[in-house]
Every structure is written in structure tokens, then in C-alpha cells.
């Protein structure tokens with residue numbers, strides 16, 4: 098299976114590169130090698146790769162900035178999915194696309210179903226909805242997976258931000274009136290891989306739009322509390338208090354839906370893929386984060402240890418081999434300057450001094466067969482009055 102992946106360096110795209118690799122050859126693109134605003138190039142790339150599946154994990158996700166860059170947001174989130182659908186239909190390829198809970202206004206009060214009325218509040222939500230509609234209007238076989246509150250450890254997310262704040266501030270104020278399903282990017286990538294594993298015919302029969310997110314929902318405040326509680330490096334935290342706040346306390350450019358939790362039961366029953374509880378996914382994500390940190394720490398220590406050992410080995414080698422060799426060369430050169438009968442003199446001196454310094458010779462000298470005798474202590478009075486009475490060790494040995 099040939100898979101064409103867009104948004105390969107994003108939170109989800111990074112995970113997808115790993116989870117989709119067993120299913121075939123992946124051609125991965127991101128803004129660094131293909132800007133989706135360049136539609137002609139995008140079309141050419143799709144035709145050149147001629148994939149069996151197009152996975153679109155790319156999106157303009159800067160919710161507030163989208164208010165200022167509406168054109169850009171609509172181009173990437175609205176037009177490009179339509180282009181993907183067009184090309185997928187032309188190539189008879191399958192299109193997998195992701196959308197957002199921000200297509201809802203958050204006023205329903207209970208988790209949203211796929212058929213519920215959409216009413217996005219900001220440009221980001223409107224542009225994503227335009228993307229959904231463009232795909233649905235085409236003839237391609239597709240799956241649109243609406244998800245919410247995606248986090249990962251490889252990019253800036255709410256999880257990484259809370260951990261950062263907890264290390265800098267003693268009091269955190271987190272909004273308690275925004276509610277949805279925290280979704281680990283890896284869960285979403287695993288689910289996508291599982292879907293592909295079921296085969297394209299199976300997916301074509303079930304084509305359409307589904308809600309896929311972490312099981313259960315929480316407020317941002319509860320989510321933040323859990324992130325802080327599960328932090329494997331708690332000793333680094335400064336935070337002492339987490340206070341509830343209101344969305345209105347933090348005015349932002351874009352209005353966000355307050356209750357945008359997604360009901361994912363249709364997806365689970367249709368595809369028989371259970372979704373993990375958001376708390377369990379977070380627990381696993383944190384555990385993995387801590388072990389990868391430990392691996393990083395251990396490998397840094399190993400690199401330093403290897404570097405130090407190599408330095409020491411170099412020094413040792415120089416002192417063991419290079420210095421004596423240099424002395425030998427110097428001595429031989431000196432020997433050449435001497436008249437014929439004395440030429441071997443430096444070599445003899447060298448061998449002699451080496452032998453004298455050879456460890457076993459030194460050991461023999463230290464444990465000489467003739468042990469020094471214990472001196473009988475002379476009476477203090479005589480010693481003081483007549484210093485000539487004092488005798489050296491050598492005197493006793495010789496007598």
C-alpha cells in the first residue's frame with residue numbers, strides 16, 4: 098500500500114509516520130518540503146506519488162492567529178481537503194482526514210454526535226468545517242475523523258504548557274468552563290493504523306464522518322490537575338495551588354466553544370475499535386515521557402563517560418608508548434654523534450634505566466633480602482649529652 102502523508106511533522110503526523118509504516122511505503126510531506134498553499138505543486142506531487150491512501154494530518158491550527166490570517170486558514174483547512182478529495186477520486190485512492198470539535202458552538206450541554214448541527218464560533222472552526230464540506234461534496238472514498246484537544250510530547254500542547262507553568266509558578270489559574278475530550282496524538286495514530294489494518298474495502302463500506310477522541314471528557318482545570326498529578330518529575334515542580342478560572346478571565350482573539358465534548362460511540366461500534374479513557378492515555382503518555390527522559394539522561398552520561406575514557410586512554414597510550422619511543426629515538430641519535438666505541442653507550446644507559454624502573458625490580462628493591470635492623474633506642478640522657486653516640490642504620494647493617 099502506498100501512503101501519502103501530509104502534515105508529517107505535526108503532533109499527529111509525527112506519530113502517524115511510526116504507526117503507518119508497517120502498512121506500506123510512506124511518502125511524507127510537511128511545510129518544509131511542500132507548502133500546501135502552492136496548489137499546483139500539491140496536485141503534481143499527488144499524481145507523481147499516485148498513492149492508495151492520502152492521510153491529511155496537516156492543518157492551520159493556530160486558533161487565535163487564524164482570526165488575523167483567515168485567508169491562509171481557509172486555504173489550508175478548507176480548500177486543500179477539497180483538492181485532496183478531487184485527486185483521491187481521480188486516482189481511486191482513499192482519503193483519511195481529521196477535523197475538530199471547534200465546528201460546534203459548545204452550547205448543546207451534552208457530548209456532540211456526528212449529526213448534530215455545526216456552528217463554528219471562530220475562523221479556525223469555520224475553515225475546518227469548510228474542509229469537511231469540500232470532502233463530502235466530492236466523489237472520493239473518505240473517512241473524516243473529528244477529534245478534540247490533541248496533545249503530544251513532541252510539539253507545544255496544553256500538556257507541555259501546564260508542565261512548564263508548574264515549574265515556573267506557585268499558583269496556576271486554569272479555566273474550568275471549557276470542557277472536551279483530551280486526546281493523545283498517539284491514540285489517534287494507533288486508531289488510524291488499526292483502521293488501515295482492516296483493509297480499504299472494509300473502510301469504503303463504512304465511509305463517512307466519525308467522532309474519535311479520548312474516552313470521557315474533562316474541564317481544562319481537571320485535565321491540568323491530572324497532568325500535574327501524573328508528572329513523573331514532580332520534584333521539579335514549583336506549583337502549590339491550582340485555581341479555577343473562567344474563559345472570560347483570559348480574553349483571546351478567537352472565541353472557543355465551552356462544552357465541545359464528542360460522543361465517540363458510533364466510531365467504536367462501527368469499527369469495533371475501543372478508545373482508551375483519556376486519563377489512561379495520559380498516564381501512559383507521561384510514563385513514556387519519563388522513560389524517554391531517562392534514556393536521554395543515561396545516553397548523555399554514557400557519551401560523557403566514553404569521551405573521558407577515550408581522553409584517558411589517549412594520555413595513557415602516549416605516556417606508555419610515545420614517551421619511551423621518543424627517548425629511544427633521541428638516545429640513538431645522540432649515539433650516532435659519539436665516536437665509534439661509545440656509540441652503544443646511550444642504548445646501554447637506556448636499557449639499564451628501563452630495567453631499574455621495571456616494576457618487578459622496584460618491588461625487589463623495596464623488599465630487599467637484607468632487612469634493616471631495629472635500632473635499640475639509646476637512653477635519652479646519653480643521646481642529649483653526646484650526639485656522637487647516635488648511629489645510622491647503615492652502621493648497624495655493616496657491623
Ligand SMILES: NC(=O)c1ccc[n+]([C@@H]2O[C@H](COP(=O)([O-])OP(=O)(O)OC[C@H]3O[C@@H](n4cnc5c(N)ncnc54)[C@H](OP(=O)(O)O)[C@@H]3O)[C@@H](O)[C@H]2O)c1
Nearest residue numbers: 104106107108109128132133155156158195197245246247
Ligand atoms: N491540536 C488540537 O488540539 C486539535 C484539536 C482538534 C482537531 N485537531 C485536528 O487534528 C489534526 C492534527 O492536528 P495536530 O495537532 O497534529 O496539528 P499540528 O501539530 O499543528 O500539525 C499540523 C501540521 O500541518 C503543517 N502545516 C500547516 N500549514 C501548512 C502548509 N501551508 N503547508 C504544509 N504544511 C502545513 C504544520 O506545519 P508547521 O507546524 O510548520 O506550521 C504542522 O506540521 C488537524 O486536522 C487538526 O485540525 C487538532
